[in-house]
Amino acid sequence: MIVLGIETSCDETGVAVYDSERGLLADCLFSQVDIHASYGGVVPELASRDHVRKTLPLIMEALDKASISKTDLDGIAYTAGPGLVGALLVGASIGRSLGMGLGIPTLGVHHMEGHLLAPMLEAEPPQFPFVALLVSGGHTQLVKVEAIGQYELLGESLDDAAGEAFDKVGKMLGLPYPGGPRVAALAENGREGAFDFPRPMVNRPGLDFSFSGLKTFVRNTIADQQDGGGNIDSQTAADIARAFEDAVVSTFVIKCRRALQQTGLRTLIIAGGVSANLRLREGLQGLVDQLDSRLYYAQPRYCTDNGAMIAYAGCKRLQAGQRDDLEIIVMPRWPLDTLQTPG
Ligand code: KG4
Ligand code: ZN
Secondary structure, eight states: OEEEEEEOSSSEEEEEEEETTTEEEEEEEEEOHHHHHTTTSOOHHHHHHHHHHHHHHHHHHHHHHTTOOGGGOOEEEEEEESSOHHHHHHHHHHHHHHHHHHTOOEEEEEHHHHHHHGGGGSSSOOOSSEEEEEEOSSOEEEEEEEETTEEEEEEEBSSOOHHHHHHHHHHHTTOOSSHHHHHHHHHTTSOTTSSOOOOTTTTSSSSOBOOHHHHHHHHHHHHHHOOTTSOOOHHHHHHHHHHHHHHHHHHHHHHHHHHHHHHTOOEEEEESGGGGOHHHHHHHHHHHHHTTOEEEEOOGGGTSSOSHHHHHHHHHHHHTTOOOOSSOOOOSSOOGGGOOOOO
16 A cells, blocks of 8 residues: 655654555655744744645655656545644645545544654564653653554653753753754763753652753753853853753653553653654663663654654554545644554
8 A cells, every 4th residue: 555644743844655565665854944943933824834835846756756656646644633733734635635636545643643653664663562752842751552543641741842841941052943953962062960950750650751840950050150141151051951961861761661660561662853862762772771671763864753654654544444534624632542543
């Protein structure tokens, strides 16, 4: 089955073609970062308008790269939520219209299910069941995954998502949007232990997270370290980035250890934009080595938003016979654990 995947939930237009026999045939991406950078964050209306401009050209490009014509498609999957309502509507309307025109089934896919299944696109995919740490700009969740559509929420962030915390710390340090990868790059020059930041909520039982206290701690530390002109020297900024990253990573290591022990599972996957973070990967690799378990993640391109993960998740569900009804529905809020096994 050959499926076109369309991702337009936020500030990336992603279009990909996935073939259940041959794997990923094409994967095209347009990032709107330059459009939103001067505002310091995503402007929803600008995001929607740019998806309108980019989605069709990217579909043509993806079909071309895959060396297929639109009539070779067997199905179309698009992100139906969660995300920005206007942005979601662009991908949903285009996906549904194209599907109707071609007379093929379409399906609205859950964005976080897409992230969660992205490691399946790698040469050595994980096997169910596993624990998934989902860390993106909008979500931080620990999920027990039995199969596609069988998701038990073990814990989640009570306030900011991990990526959001990275982005806000980036802003505090004067880095351009999105701050996450830039904070990580700055932290490379930081000295371990130069500052010691709290590990939020690790002394409480349970698997929930909270990053707002850590964020305030970073803000106060920056204020303490600024000179009279409000400037901070570059080594201190790097040390703060490093201390923040270390606090986030060790919080995830502690909670993932707990999740693996609580579930008795020995496979951990990480997905979502923050799973591209090298120190997080290293920290969790150390954990699974100790627990005689295994860690899986996608290559960086498939950690952040992309069309490939939507094409893959859509393909699995369409193959099982799941289809959209005639109406076009998008869900800006859509709890992952309300999904069901297809078929
Ligand atoms: O999954 P994603 O592309 O979009 C959402 O679904 O939200 O995640 C984007 C988030 C942003 O907050 C970005 O700063 C963060 O992932 N991110 C990173 C890194 N790469 C992306 N955070 C820390 N380290 C990175 N290397
Ligand atoms: Zn995402």
